[in-house]
Amino acid sequence: MTDETEDDRLAARAAAGDAAAFAALLECHYARVHRIGWRLLGSAEEADDLAQDVCAGLAHRIAGWRGEAAFTTWLTTLTLNAARDRLRARGRRVARDAAWAETDALARAGSEAREADVSWLRGALAALPEDLRETAVLVLDNAMPHAEAGRALGISAGTVSWRMSEIRRRLKAFAATEEGAIR
8 A cells, every 4th residue: 555645646646637546546445445345334245336336436536636635534534425325325324244353353263252252242343323333443443543533534533532432331331231232
């Protein structure tokens, strides 16, 4: 992946009509768009569709990128908005399968106890409100700094920090309840 300066330079060239720069941006960021889509939508097939739609739409939208935010932040915001639209269109707010890198590592471990932990964590994450789940995906799965995640979500870095604290609190409460319901 390229650094922000290179991404911004490529985005400016792509906005001016440079097809090679546009192709380089797609090559660098398609996997990120797909990964965010998969985490929020819960299926690889839906993430494929989302990534294709975002990238196809990017050809028209790149001219609207003004450089006020880093290109990756702007693209993440487009991806989040597209995923939200898909969730609304299918009539539910909770993605079927919310997970991040830790759950993937647990799943690869293969033990029954680990698989039970993964199942519990996915269930707990799926029960979180959409705003907290999106924050968890960006900060934990994409290792996004709080400031960048905040820009992508349209909130302050302090609010991202509060949300991460709230996620920890709710997961602890979820673990402590017999019913497993997040309050």
